[in-house]
Each structure stands twice: as structure tokens, then as C-alpha cells.
Amino acid sequence: MSPYESDPADRIVTAAADGEDQAVEAALRPKLLDEFIGQERVREQLSLVLQAARKRGTAPDHVLLSGPPGLGKTTLSMIIAAELNAPIRITSGPAIQHAGDLAAILSSLTEGEVLFLDEIHRMSRPAEEMLYMAMEDFRVDVIVGKGPGATAIPLELPPFTLVGATTRAGLLPPPLRDRFGFTGHMEFYAPAELQRVVHRSADLLDVEIDPAGAAEIAGRSRGTPRIANRLLRRVRDYAQVKHDGVVTPEIAAQALDVYEVDARGLDRLDRAVLEALLKLFGGGPVGLSTLAVAVGEESETVEEVAEPFLVREGLLARTPRGRIATAAAWHHLGLTPPVPSGQPGRGTASAQGELWGPTGGR
């Protein structure tokens, strides 16, 4: 049976927002730059951009925020609007399929408004081209009619600030990237920063938590505030049902064990992949498809859902000969790595060596 029967998008450790996240996130979002935890460099740079714009009394340059999901791009866009005392309009690349959709949004903006365009790399080509002119000249050409009779009607736009967000900055065409005056690269959060995020959210949710309890949740949150907030809610449930509601490190650990999120933030799918790699293939190298069959999953699920975090954590490496486990992987699962052939004490290695899988890349 698949170790992960449900949709991988429903994992408790996914960085994408689920329905419950969306419902509670509004209450947990920091409202001003000073309340925003971590991302020191982006915060400092952005603070300068905003202060300068306020001083000049003009709309600031367009801002691009890039980084993995759940790190606070939407939150920062709302903070930008709040700091500028400006209204914000929120939309996303996939919602803008036709240039006309974008023209409708742009032409209804008010002066100084912030337009947040999430997943900007997923906009259609014609809309993207319209955006170039809008960003640079605050003007769009609206095409009326079709074929040889079509005419372009120029439309002046009020000055506005575009905040684009993308998980894939590399996919943005250079002409679009170049039109942003400031790009903020969001990094995964350090455990101490996530501990502060958990504490802050616990206060807002009226959950009593001790510092070590917050540290326990932070350590399992994969560097991502959205995951930290989600784990906090599950730990709160456990603490309220099984205990007196206070979150201690022991209670946090017990609760997250129930949800199968281990001390390093790996879930059942991540561990199944690592266990197969170590126990069945002696740590590799093994091809992706062989590894996927061994865990009863599609290759894409292993490659796109489990591997990025395992690679980031330094537990698994992708090589031209296939996937290999690192020393940290053996250590994490409490297993002893085989001794390389030709060295003394090869006994365990040969026993496991017989199980080594094919060594093709895929």
C-alpha cells in the first residue's frame, strides 16, 4: 500500500495553503514591518524603499518578492500597502488569462494603490506584455475590435505600485524582471525566528505555550511560518483534548508524533523514501523510478513532493548515477551505513550490497 494514501497536497507539512490556513491566516498576519519576524535583509531594504517613497510623496518602485510558498510574500505585500497607507488589490497570474482581464484591473486602480500579483510567472503572454507598458509608463493600449479594423486606444493609468510574487524568479522573462525597482529574495527561516513566529501566533490564538514548547514546534516546521502556524494549531488541539491546554515541549512532541511529523520535520512520505533508499538500496545510488516503485508512489510525487526538502536538509543527493543518501540520512534514521567495499569490516556492506538497486539516473 502507498505510504501516503491521501493527496500529497493535504500533507500537514505542505507549504501550500489549505482551506483552514486561509481562514485563520488573516488573523495571524503581521500588519506592519516592525511586527514581521526574520528576513532581516529584505525588511531593511524594503523599509528604505518605503520611507523614501513616503518622503517624496510618490508611489514607490515596483517590488518583486521571490521565494518558496508560505514564507510571507502575501503578508509583506499587505504590509507594504499598510505602511504606505494605501489600498491593496489582490490577484494572481492564473486569474489573468486575457490581456482584457488585466486591463480591467489596471484601469480601475486608484492613485497610489498597491496591486499584488501572486504567481506572476503564471500570467498569460499577452497580459504580461500589457504589464510591461503599464509598469513603465502607467499606460496601456486597449485593443478594440478584431482583425484589420482593430484599433489601439491608449489609456492613462494612475501611478500605482505593483508587488509581484513568485516561487520561480528564474522563470520570469528578463524584460519583466527588469521593470521591478526592488527584488526581495525570501529565505527559509532559522529555528529561532520560527520560534518567535510560534510564540506570536500562540498569543494571538490565546494558547499558553512555554519557550521550549515553541522551539519544539519550530524545529519541525521546515523553515516555513505557514507550517509552524499549522503545527501549532494541531498541537493546541492535542494539548486541549489530552491535557490542560498548556503546550510544553513534551506535549508538542507527543502531538506531532501522532501527526507523524518527526523531530526534523519529515513526514511519513519523506521517511518512507529515505527508509527505502537506506534499507533496500544500501543508500544508493538508485534510479528515481526504482525508488518510487519501492515506496509505492509515482515518480513525480517522490521527485516533487518528498525530495526537495530531503535535498535541502542534506539527507539525499541527486546525482547523475541516481539518488544517494548522505551520512546525515543514516544518522537521522538511526541506521549504520555500510562500510565501502575493500575496507575492513565489509560484513554488513556485502549483506546490504546484494539489495542495491540499478544505478541508472532514472
Ligand SMILES: Nc1ncnc2c1ncn2[C@@H]1O[C@H](COP(=O)(O)OP(=O)(O)OP(=O)(O)O)[C@@H](O)[C@H]1O
Ligand atoms: N515573518 C513572519 N512573521 C510572522 N508570521 C509570518 C511571517 N511570514 C509569514 N507568516 C505567517 O505565515 C502565513 C503564510 O504567509 P503568506 O501567506 O504571506 O505566505 P506566502 O509566501 O504569500 O505564501 P504563498 O506563496 O503560498 O501565497 C501567514 O499566516 C502569516 O501569518
